[in-house]
Structure formats: C-alpha cells, structure tokens
Amino acid sequence: MSVMTNPAAAKVRRPSLWKNIRKHQASYLMIAPYFILFFFFTVLPVLMSVVVSFTDWNMLQTPNFVGWTNYVKLLVDDDIFITSLKNTLIFAVVTGPVSYMLCLLFAWIINEFNRGLRTVLTLIFYAPSICGNAYMVWNLILTGDRYGYLNGILLNLDIINEPILWMQTEQYILPVLIVVQLWLSLGTGFLSFIAGLQTVDKSMYEAAAIDGIKNRWQELWFVTLPAMKPQLLFGAVMQITQSFAVADISIALAGNPSVNYAGATIVTHLLDYGSTRLDMGYASAIATILFLLMVGTNKLVQKVLGRVGE
Amino acid sequence: MSQIKGQVAIKDLPPHLQKKLRRQKIVPSLKAKKLNRSVAGNTLLFTIMGICAVFMVLPLVMIVNNALKPLDELYQFPPKIFVRNPTLENFSDLFVLMNDSWVPFSRYIMNTILITGLGMVGHVVIASLAAYPLAKHDFPGKPFLFSMVVLSMMFSWTVTQIPQYAIISWMGINNTYWALILPAFCFGMGLYLMKQFMEQLPDSLMESARIQGANEWQIFWKIVMPNVKPAWLTLAIFQFQQMWGNTGSLFLRDEQLKPMQFALQQITAGGVSRAGAAAAVTFIIAAVPITFFLICQSSILETMTTSGMKD
Numbered sequence: 008m009s010v011m012t013n014p015a016a017a018k019v020r021r022p023s024l025w026k027n028i029r030k031h032q033a034s035y036l037m038i039a040p041y042f043i044l045f046f047f048f049t050v051l052p053v054l055m056s057v058v059v060s061f062t063d064w065n066m067l068q069t070p071n072f073v074g075w076t077n078y079v080k081l082l083v084d085d086d087i088f089i090t091s092l093k094n095t096l097i098f099a100v101v102t103g104p105v106s107y108m109l110c111l112l113f114a115w116i117i118n119e120f121n122r123g124l125r126t127v128l129t130l131i132f133y134a135p136s137i138c139g140n141a142y143m144v145w146n147l148i149l150t151g152d153r154y155g156y157l158n159g160i161l162l163n164l165d166i167i168n169e170p171i172l173w174m175q176t177e178q179y180i181l182p183v184l185i186v187v188q189l190w191l192s193l194g195t196g197f198l199s200f201i202a203g204l205q206t207v208d209k210s211m212y213e214a215a216a217i218d219g220i221k222n223r224w225q226e227l228w229f230v231t232l233p234a235m236k237p238q239l240l241f242g243a244v245m246q247i248t249q250s251f252a253v254a255d256i257s258i259a260l261a262g263n264p265s266v267n268y269a270g271a272t273i274v275t276h277l278l279d280y281g282s283t284r285l286d287m288g289y290a291s292a293i294a295t296i297l298f299l300l301m302v303g304t305n306k307l308v309q310k311v312l313g314r315v316g317e
Numbered sequence: 318m319s320q321i322k323g324q325v326a327i328k329d330l331p332p333h334l335q336k337k338l339r340r341q342k343i344v345p346s347l348k349a350k351k352l353n354r355s356v357a358g359n360t361l362l363f364t365i366m367g368i369c370a371v372f373m374v375l376p377l378v379m380i381v382n383n384a385l386k387p388l389d390e391l392y393q394f395p396p397k398i399f400v401r402n403p404t405l406e407n408f409s410d411l412f413v414l415m416n417d418s419w420v421p422f423s424r425y426i427m428n429t430i431l432i433t434g435l436g437m438v439g440h441v442v443i444a445s446l447a448a449y450p451l452a453k454h455d456f457p458g459k460p461f462l463f464s465m466v467v468l469s470m471m472f473s474w475t476v477t478q479i480p481q482y483a484i485i486s487w488m489g490i491n492n493t494y495w496a497l498i499l500p501a502f503c504f505g506m507g508l509y510l511m512k513q514f515m516e517q518l519p520d521s522l523m524e525s526a527r528i529q530g531a532n533e534w535q536i537f538w539k540i541v542m543p544n545v546k547p548a549w550l551t552l553a554i555f556q557f558q559q560m561w562g563n564t565g566s567l568f569l570r571d572e573q574l575k576p577m578q579f580a581l582q583q584i585t586a587g588g589v590s591r592a593g594a595a596a597a598v599t600f601i602i603a604a605v606p607i608t609f610f611l612i613c614q615s616s617i618l619e620t621m622t623t624s625g626m627k628d
Contacts, residue, residue, distance in 0.1 A: 024457060027456070027457055028456070028457055031450075031454060031455075031456035031457070033450075033454075033532070033533040033534075034450035034454040034456045034533075035450075035456065037446050037447060037449060037450050037533065037534075037537070038446070038447040038450050038451065038462070040443050040446065040447070040502075041443050041444060041446065041447035041502070041503055041508060042447065042462060042503075044443070044499060044500075044502050044503035045465075045466065045469075045503040045505075047484055047488075048481060048484065048499065048500040048503055049469045049477070049503060049505065050465065050469070051480065051484060052477035052478075052480035052481045052484065053469060053472045053477055055477075055480035055483075056472070056476045056477050056480060059476075059480075066479070113366065113369070116362045116363070116365075116366050117366075119354075119359075119362075122615060123615070125614075126611060126614045126615040128366075128370070129614050130607065130610060130611060130614070131370050131373050131374045131377070132369075132370065132373050133610070134373055134374055134375075134376055134377045135373060135376055137558060137603065137606055137607055137610060138376040138377060138380060138603050139562065139599075139602060139603060141376035144375050144376050144379055147396060154394070154395035154396075190372065190373070193373070195506070195555065198551050198554065198555070199510060199513075199548075199551060201547075201551070201614075201617070202514070202547035202548055202550070202551040202617055203514070203547075205547040205617055206514065206517060206545075206547060206548075222355065222358070223354060223355075223358055234517075237513035237514065237516050237517055238513055238514070240513065241509055241510055241513045244467060244470065244509065245470075245506070247471070248470050248471055251471075252473065274473060274475070277473060277475055277476070278475060281475055281476060282475075287476070287479065290475070290476050291476045293473075294472060294473040294475070294476040294477075297471075297473055298468075298471050298472045298473070301471035302468060302471060305467075305471070
C-alpha cells in the first residue's frame with residue numbers, strides 16, 4: 008500500500024479501501040479457511056519461536072528474557088556453528104543448482120516419452136523420494152570394510168590398497184553427503200516440473216518451428232522454459248528449503264555429531280540443541296538465522312530466474 | 318488456431334469421430350512425431366538417463382528383494398542385493414503378528430484411511446480454494462498474505478513443533494484425529510504449488526464464464542480446477558505421502574486412534590526374529606504410496622490443449 012502524504016487524499020482513500028474489501032468479499036471468503044488455519048498452525052508457532060529465541064527456555068523452567076545473548080553467542084563464540092554454517096553453504100551452493108538442473112533435465116527428457124513409459128520412468132527417478140528412508144541403501148554401499156560395495160569395486164580395480172572408512176574419514180564425509188543428496192534430489196521440484204510440462208500448449212511448439220526454432224535446445228530455452236516460469240519459481244523455493252535444511256542424511260550416514268563435525272549442518276546443530284540439550288532458546292535462534300539465510304538466497308534466485316528465456 | 322466460419326475444428330467433434338478421422342490419417346495423429354528432434358540428441362539424452370536410472374531404482378529393487386528373502390539370506394554377510402530362494406514367508410509371518418495385535422488390525426487400517434484420506438482431500442480443496450483468489454483476483458492484502466505463505470516454508474519445522482503442540486493442546490484437539498489433520502490442511506507448499514499453476518490460466522477463460530453469469534465458486538470448480546488437473550494430482554501425491562508417513566505418536570495417545578504406520582513399526586521393533594516381518598512391512602509401507610503415485614501420474618495428461626484456452 009502506498010503511503011499518503013496528503014491528508015485530504017488519505018481521507019478520500021479510507022472509505023475506498025473499505026469498499027474495495029467489500030467488493031472482494033468472495034475472494035476473502037475463499038481464502039478464509041486456509042488462512043485461519045494457517046494463522047494458528049504456522050504463523051503463531053513461528054512468531055512464538057522467534058520470541059523464544061530471545062529467552063533461555065529449556066522446556067522445564069520458566070524462561071527468562073535474555074535479549075540478544077543467544078545470537079551473540081551463536082555468531083561469536085560457537086565454533087561448531089561456524090563449521091556447520093560453512094558446511095551448509097558449501098552444501099547448498101553445490102547441491103542447490105545441480106539438483107535443480109537435474110530435476111529440470113530429467114523431467115524434460117521423460118516428457119519425450121508416451122504416457123505409459125513416462126509414468127514408469129517418473130516412478131524410477133522419484134523412487135528415492137517415495138521409499139521412506141531410502142538413503143539407508145548407501146550404508147550398504149559405503150560400509151567401511153572390504154565388503155562395502157564401493158570399497159569392493161575400488162579394491163578389485165586396484166585403485167586403492169586397503170578399504171576406506173568413508174563415513175569416518177573427515178575429508179570424505181561432505182563430498183559423500185553431497186553425492187547422496189544429489190541422488191535424493193529428484194523430489195518435489197521434479198514432480199512439479201513434470202506436471203508443468205503437461206500444461207505447455209502444444210500449438211506453441213508448432214508455431215515456434217514455423218518461426219525458425221531449429222533444435223530442441225532452442226525450443227527448451229525460448230518456448231518451454233518461459234511457458235513454465237511459475238513452476239520454475241516454485242521449484243527454486245523448494246530447492247532452497249531442501250538444500251539449506253539438510254540434516255537427515257547427515258545424521259543417518261555420518262552420525263550426529265559426525266567425526267570432527269565434518270558432516271555438521273545448521274539443522275544438525277539445531278537438532279543437537281533442540282532435541283538433545285533442550286536449549287530451546289538457542290535452537291530457536293539458530294532457526295531464525297537459517298530463516299534469514301534462506302530468505303536472502305530466495306531473493307537472489309528469484310532475480311536470476313526472472314531472466315529465463317530472454 | 319483461428320476458427321474459420323463454416324469449418325469445424327477437430328477438437329469440437331465427438332471423440333469417436335475424432336478417433337476415426339485420426340485412424341484414417343485424414344487428420345494428423347495425436348501421437349505425431351515431436352518437432353525438432355535429432356537422432357544424436359536422442360541417443361545422448363537417453364543414454365545419460367539410462368545410466369542414472371540404474372542408480373535411482375536401487376532402493377525399489379532392494380525393498381522388493383528383501384521382502385522375498387528368507388531369514389538366513391537377510392542376515393547373510395556380506396549382504397547381497399538379489400534374493401536367491403524367494404519366499405512369501407515374511408508376509409505370512411506378518412499376518413500372524415497382525416492378528417495378535419492388541420486392537421484389531423482393521424482398526425489401525427481404518428484410522429490410516431481416515432487420516433490420510435481426509436488430510437489429503439481436505440488439503441487439496443482448501444489450498445486450491447485459497448490459491449485461486451491469490452492467483453487471479455486482485456484484493457487488498459494479497460501480496461502480503463502470499464509472501465507470508467512462501468516465507469513460512471523457510472522456517473525450520475523442528476522449532477515450531479513445540480509451539481504448535483501447545484496450540485493444539487490449547488484448542489483441546491490433542492489425542493483426536495484433528496490434531497494430525499487440521500495442521501495438514503494448511504501446509505504452505507500446496508497453496509504455493511496450486512497458485513503457480515493457476516497463474517498460467519488465461520484471464521479470458523474466467524472472464525467469459527463471468528459474462529455468462531457464473532459466480533466465483535462455480536468458476537473455481539467448473540473451470541479452474543479441471544484446467545489445473547496436473548497440479549492437484551501432483552499435490553495429492555505429495556500430501557498422500559506426507560499423511561501416510563505420519564505415525565501420529567506425538568499427538569495420539571489412545572491405541573484405538575493410532576494409524577497403521579504406528580502398529581507396523583511396533584511389530585518390526587521386535588528385534589532379530591522379526592527381521593523377516595520387518596522387510597514385509599517396509600514393502601507394504603512403500604507399495605501403497607507407489608500404487609497411488611502410479612494412478613495419479615498416469616492420469617496427468619495434457620490439459621491445456623483443450624479448446625478456448627488461448628488469450
């Protein structure tokens with residue numbers, strides 16, 4: 008809403024705003040069920056968490072207001088947080104864009120097939136996301152003795168002389184987690200791209216061919232991607248929330264805490280304080296910092312995606 | 318395509334006539350070859366995909382094979398992926414264990430159907446209903462409400478869980494189905510997904526319905542929803558998975574209210590001797606959402622090619 012400096016204009020504006028709201032009664036009625044629930048189950052809890060981040064609440068005693076203490080401690084004194092922040096950023100910078108491209112690439116290729124084959128292929132690529140904790144398969148592959156599949160293959164090929172303890176060696180933890188995360192990445196964004204490709208008007212391709220589009224790559228850039236911009240934006244937000252919030256696979260494969268915190272991420276750090284030490288004030292402060300990080304990244308990514316097809 | 322007077326568009330003909338014309342090659346077939354495709358490009362892309370597919374399908378292969386393995390193969394060291402002597406023993410063991418459960422097992426199944434079904438259908442309807450005005454109407458407060466939903470997805474769920482628990486207790490719906498279902502109605506992702514798809518619909522579509530006297534409610538059900546079918550089918554898959562995976566252990570205390578997931582996990586918690594039943598459980602827990610996935614995915618068809626859709 009624009010700020011009115013002219014008091015006379017403001018007087019004129021006020022009844023018209025009310026009229027405007029009355030005029031859109033139907034719209035408000037339609038959004039009401041969702042937003043009433045959303046207020047109670049999402050907005051209120053988030054606001055309460057932000058308030059908690061300024062206290063020393065441990066879920067047992069009455070919380071005391073401590074001002075910025077949690078934030079100062081987090082950013083100045085907590086070396087592990089700095090490590091986990093660094094890991095999370097590396098993680099997000101690598102897996103975020105790569106996952107996003109993979110989702111788009113595979114959705115696009117799969118779209119070439121007829122309906123039956125498309126359904127089966129979609130299932131195959133979505134399988135890691137639908138099979139619950141499918142990443143446990145990787146425990147088998149990454150077992151640290153000679154019987155782990157990866158060690159077995161590398162030993163047979165004489166690339167290594169003795170088995171490697173993949174998830175206990177500091178230098179391997181983060182790269183391996185990145186590979187597993189990429190493997191898991193064909194999830195929400197992927198399916199929404201599949202659906203988005205179905206809504207692209209077929210006659211646009213015919214028109215483009217007449218207009219001189221020569222190959223599939225040009226078709227992708229000039230026709231398909233601009234036509235599914237809303238899905239691209241949606242996929243980007245989902246990608247950000249996933250890349251920054253990674254924790255489950257780190258805990259399942261590397262443990263929490265991992266060796267010398269090599270697999271620590273912001274959310275594993277948060278879980279450490281929230282679920283293990285019950286320091287809810289501190290955990291909430293971590294969540295708030297993470298939130299700000301994601302919001303900033305989102306702003307940047309939306310700007311980049313605005314250029315698609317230009 | 319512009320319609321010339323006196324000429325009928327193919328898509329306006331009854332379906333059986335369309336089929337006949339296509340079969341006789343008077344009209345190009347729907348499965349006509351895609352434009353602008355080179356053999357080299359096809360080979361390259363399909364090879365990349367084939368290699369990746371082998372890795373992606375691994376968990377599916379393992380779940381199926383484990384479910385069919387007799388106990389000695391499950392504990393074989395080093396572990397093998399493929400089963401050598403397949404058996405259905407694990408499933409019969411599981412059924413015996415199910416019959417022993419404290420509450421009749423059918424009760425758990427009913428609970429799951431209720432929680433998953435209501436949570437999914439309710440969410441798709443409520444989120445879509447809210448997404449339509451956000452995508453297509455212009456009312457005061459709209460940008461604020463929408464960005465609130467998008468931003469909410471970026472706040473860590475781990476820390477909001479406790480305030481949410483407090484609110485659910487305060488509402489007095491703790492230890493009822495509603496404690497699981499009501500929060501599921503307002504997940505942020507569904508609204509965002511539906512809004513993005515609805516945004517693509519041409520305004521002229523709704524405008525012409527308005528001129529013919531349809532109210533917003535009718536437009537939503539008769540025009541908007543059928544045209545974003547790929548979106549709500551996709552959302553249904555996500556929400557089904559979400560609700561199906563919910564054990565409800567945080568909110569549900571009465572055994573009679575608990576979903577099947579919880580009961581199955583209890584069965585598999587029995588240690589070494591239950592490993593076979595546990596493998597069967599893993600199979601069932603994955604098989605149901607996969608079946609649902611296949612049904613939804615195969616009905617996601619091109620919807621925007623219907624007539625009267627262009628600006």
